[in-house]
Amino acid sequence: MQSYKASFPQLDLTGDRYNVALSLYFLSYNVCAIPSNLVLKKFRPSRWLPFITILWGIVTCLMGIVKDYPQLVATRVCLGIAESGFAPGVFFYLSMWYPRHMLHTRFGLFWGGATLAGAFSGLLAFAISFMSGTAGLLGWSWIFIIEGMFTVVVGVVAFFVLVDFPDTARFLTPEERAYVIQRKKFDNSTVGEDEHFELRHVWEAISDWQVWLLSLINMSIITPVFGLAFFLPSIINGFGFNAAISQLLTIPPYVVATVTVVVWAIWSDRIKRRFPFVLCGQLLCLVGFAINISNASIGVKYFGTFLIVTGGYAAYPADTAWVANNLAGHYKRAVGIACQVIFGNTGGAIAGIIFRSQDAPRYILGHGVEIGFVSMGLVLMPIVLYLYTGANRQKEVKLRQLDESGEKYTAGQLRRMGDRAPDFRYTL
Numbered sequence: 001m002q003s004y005k006a007s008f009p010q011l012d013l014t015g016d017r018y019n020v021a022l023s024l025y026f027l028s029y030n031v032c033a034i035p036s037n038l039v040l041k042k043f044r045p046s047r048w049l050p051f052i053t054i055l056w057g058i059v060t061c062l063m064g065i066v067k068d069y070p071q072l073v074a075t076r077v078c079l080g081i082a083e084s085g086f087a088p089g090v091f092f093y094l095s096m097w098y099p100r101h102m103l104h105t106r107f108g109l110f111w112g113g114a115t116l117a118g119a120f121s122g123l124l125a126f127a128i129s130f131m132s133g134t135a136g137l138l139g140w141s142w143i144f145i146i147e148g149m150f151t152v153v154v155g156v157v158a159f160f161v162l163v164d165f166p167d168t169a170r171f172l173t174p175e176e177r178a179y180v181i182q183r184k185k186f187d188n189s190t191v192g193e194d195e196h197f198e199l200r201h202v203w204e205a206i207s208d209w210q211v212w213l214l215s216l217i218n219m220s221i222i223t224p225v226f227g228l229a230f231f232l233p234s235i236i237n238g239f240g241f242n243a244a245i246s247q248l249l250t251i252p253p254y255v256v257a258t259v260t261v262v263v264w265a266i267w268s269d270r271i272k273r274r275f276p277f278v279l280c281g282q283l284l285c286l287v288g289f290a291i292n293i294s295n296a297s298i299g300v301k302y303f304g305t306f307l308i309v310t311g312g313y314a315a316y317p318a319d320t321a322w323v324a325n326n327l328a329g330h331y332k333r334a335v336g337i338a339c340q341v342i343f344g345n346t347g348g349a350i351a352g353i354i355f356r357s358q359d360a361p362r363y364i365l366g367h368g369v370e371i372g373f374v375s376m377g378l379v380l381m382p383i384v385l386y387l388y389t390g391a392n393r394q395k396e397v398k399l400r401q402l403d404e405s406g407e408k409y410t411a412g413q414l415r416r417m418g419d420r421a422p423d424f425r426y427t428l
Helices: 017-043 044-063 069-083 086-094 100-131 140-160 173-187 201-205 211-235 243-249 251-271 275-293 298-325 330-354 362-404 412-418
Strands: none
Touching: 017 069, 017 086, 017 140, 017 330, 044 069, 044 086, 044 140, 044 173, 086 298, 086 330, 100 140, 100 243, 100 251, 100 298, 140 412, 173 362, 201 330, 211 243, 211 275, 211 298, 243 251, 251 275, 251 298, 275 298, 275 362, 298 330, 330 362
């Protein structure tokens, strides 16, 4: 998702029209994210995820042939609808396979691929730009068409290789399937978790304090991520480099970020903690934005972009794994993950309008707003840690009281409680 403003030379993108086109994508995305996650199990991941991948690949191809601004806006809205189920769907899908403290590694590998794509997109855009004039199309058209075609091909292949859930995985032996199911089923609670949909799951998710707070933290992470994804070439261009060199200079920060994403994810699962990695990522972002809003030299500001990209991209899977770890019940977790992505995308919509062309090269408004979001996350994280620690302590007290009184909940009551069950412990 590099900055596309220069990619539409024949469109009238004066004023804030480019920013509006970017942000409308998130509106349609947010409307469809929760419904998509709720139907994932019914339509089966092996069909639903490839289908929406093919759909968004087709829309991306169509972006390469837009002729006017209304067509650009329409394709952006359609792209949001098509892509809305992918990220939350993949996170939910992975949570159906792996125990809580193996999730961050898997989320990290998935998100690391997206981070690495940020590096290659700059290089790919630079290379494809030389196709300008081929078949009567400009270079920017070929960028969207070729990347869209790759996406369609991946979606088609996924139809044949993606599996659904452990109990239907043909590549596992019966003994292996039983082991994976057993390990996952009793990972959260001694009696498993709810697996069948009820409307109460939606309400339980959207009324849970942890969904709201972790979603706000996610917004504080993703707003900087999207700000850099959309405008990093423009920011580097403001350092005095031409457009081609600016695209190439976006590659090193994403390479460093990719390595950090994977290393932190493995480390986080090993120590079974999420808070330290979200905190460290936010601190890196804060320092990076402070550098870039200042009058520092070009070299120092370029170093600042490394801190922002690394911190933002590495903190995101940690926060997503955090909410997935602490929501019990298939559908409550599905809604909670989708809510978190919605908040993040709302931050993306904001990021799309705060880096204005008239503010170049320092982008004081954009960097200032980003510092505000990061600061919000830094304030909320200790609060979340305090609430989780207190909740775990209360659960210990409750277990002792039940043991002393001889009172017992039925298995059905404990499953219905989900993450509120006394034997469930929140990941910190």
